[in-house]
């Protein structure tokens with residue numbers, strides 16, 4: 184269980200709702216994952232024409248909805264989209280994406296902070312999609328964000344944790360801020376690694392939706408997230424350079 188903005192969720196896995204081969208595969212993937220949160224792109228789906236049916240489907244998943252501003256390239260666009268999402272889904276939760284770079288889909292730091300400040304002041308509970316940049320993290324917290332969503336790697340790449348040093352530093356600098364590693368995860372082992380680092384949850388989409396068997400992959404991620412969290416809570420040993428015998432010498436046979 185994990186708590187964000189005062190809401191306790193049954194799982195540390197959050198899943199996206201795009202790119203599945205069919206609505207029934209999407210529903211089965213959610214069922215097998217036990218995911219506590221579904222994120223849904225307001226702009227993308229609104230442009231699709233069958234938005235109503237799709238939104239009914241995600242509402243029926245029975246999980247907490249986290250609308251997102253995917254596809255927004257300015258703070259103005261993101262704020263407008265967030266307000267539309269609040270009306271559509273009746274939630275103050277918003278995953279804030281303000282894309283700043285066409286190739287990497289890297290967030291625009293200035294636009295992100297500006298939109299976060301406006302939305303927090305307007306009563307939203309903002310989950311900002313950010314990089315591992317420490318200064319940007321500080322500015323987002325100053326703007327009123329209580330949760331951060333650093334990227335693992337650029338969206339849709341499946342590269343895993345591209346900057347481990349940066350992510351470890353971010354986790355260490357803000358130990359009390361709930362953080363979700365979002366985007367770029369391609370394999371369950373990468374999700375486990377993020378959880379072992381002490382992140383509170385992971386959010387992913389492409390790796391499950393584009394797997395040969397999305398429902399099985401969703402379950403694989405769910406197990407990895409649990410294993411990684413357990414490993415973190417159990418307190419892992421420190422790695423060391425020199426060998427240390429793991430078999431005790433006491434009781435060893437004495438040869439004359």
Ligand SMILES: CC(=O)[C@@H](O)[C@H](O)COP(=O)(O)O
Nearest residue numbers: 199338339366367387388389
């Ligand atoms: C669905 C969503 O919100 C994406 O923008 C998210 O960042 C997931 O990225 P991946 O598809 O790389 O998992």
